[in-house]
Amino acid sequence: MDQKPILAILYDFDHTLSPKDMQEYGFIPELGIEASEFWAECGRETVRNQMDHILSYMYTMIRKARGKVLLTRDTLVAMGAGVKLYDGVDTWFERINAYARQSGLEPEHYILSSGLKEIIEGTQIAGEFKEIYAGSFVYDEDGVPVWPAMAVNYTSKTQFVFRINKGILDVTEDRQINAYMPKDRRRVPFTNMIYIGDGFTDVPCMRLVKSSGGHSIAVWSHDRETADRLLREGRVDFVCEADYTEGSRIECTVMTVIDEVAAHARTRALHVQAADEAKRDGEAILEL
Numbered sequence: 001m002d003q004k005p006i007l008a009i010l011y012d013f014d015h016t017l018s019p020k021d022m023q024e025y026g027f028i029p030e031l032g033i034e035a036s037e038f039w040a041e042c043g044r045e046t047v048r049n050q051m052d053h054i055l056s057y058m059y060t061m062i063r064k065a066r067g068k069v070l071l072t073r074d075t076l077v078a079m080g081a082g083v084k085l086y087d088g089v090d091t092w093f094e095r096i097n098a099y100a101r102q103s104g105l106e107p108e109h110y111i112l113s114s115g116l117k118e119i120i121e122g123t124q125i126a127g128e129f130k131e132i133y134a135g136s137f138v139y140d141e142d143g144v145p146v147w148p149a150m151a152v153n154y155t156s157k158t159q160f161v162f163r164i165n166k167g168i169l170d171v172t173e174d175r176q177i178n179a180y181m182p183k184d185r186r187r188v189p190f191t192n193m194i195y196i197g198d199g200f201t202d203v204p205c206m207r208l209v210k211s212s213g214g215h216s217i218a219v220w221s222h223d224r225e226t227a228d229r230l231l232r233e234g235r236v237d238f239v240c241e242a243d244y245t246e247g248s249r250i251e252c253t254v255m256t257v258i259d260e261v262a263a264h265a266r267t268r269a270l271h272v273q274a275a276d277e278a279k280r281d282g283e284a285i286l287e288l
């Protein structure tokens with residue numbers, strides 16, 4: 001049986017699937033400070049040291065935890081259990097997967113986040129994702145973070161879109177990801193991608209997917225102005241409230257895109273069949 005075309009749905013995490021930054025559910029409360037105070041300190045470190053802002057918050061987490069919070073890989077994963085999700089996210093994947101498969105596609109879900117992979121791995125939906133691309137630490141023999149292993153900012157996110165496109169998912173593989181690969185040999189065409197994010201840090205990925213023939217969706221919760229602005233500027237195709245319940249606008253939108261992807265896959269298969277037949281007929285004429 002021919003392999004089904006793959007549908008890849010790519011998500012940001014904070015403010016896209018979850019209402020707040022993931023550190024605000026477990027880590028920051030354990031410090032005994034307000035979230036605004038923590039993020040302000042991260043901002044000061046960014047300016048003082050001329051750091052990437054993702055590296056800055058990772059450094060600040062390690063520094064602030066000393067003597068206050070037991071910070072290990074295990075405790076970070078455990079914090080994931082306390083991360084809240086938007087309404088409907090817990091059943092979203094089951095519904096979307098069923099619809100995609102019914103449409104003749106094989107669905108895959110990916111996270112592209114500037115948050116922490118370890119915390120996401122502890123959430124109730126971690127098992128839904130083929131890959132979780134996010135920030136992570138190097139740990140010593142006691143499981144204590146000592147150095148960043150991966151920092152994912154708004155521009156570095158785009159490398160993971162290409163990894164998914166080419167099917168080179170291992171983050172340590174640099175040679176193949178930069179090697180030329182014909183579009184018809186790529187595992188997931190851009191046209192089979194949907195990117196879902198909430199704001200300007202998602203713009204490079206949103207624009208890349210949209211301009212390459214896929215679809216991008218900006219979600220909003222309390223204030224839709226940022227999402228509307230992204231739509232007006234041509235960065236995204238759709239704007240939806242971050243409500244993932246059955247029958248919601250984002251579900252209807254994604255299912256409609258799935259219909260389009262499935263139809264394109266069928267017409268492409270018909271084209272390939274016709275091209276193969278034409279080639280065989282041409283070879284037969286030459287033999288005569």
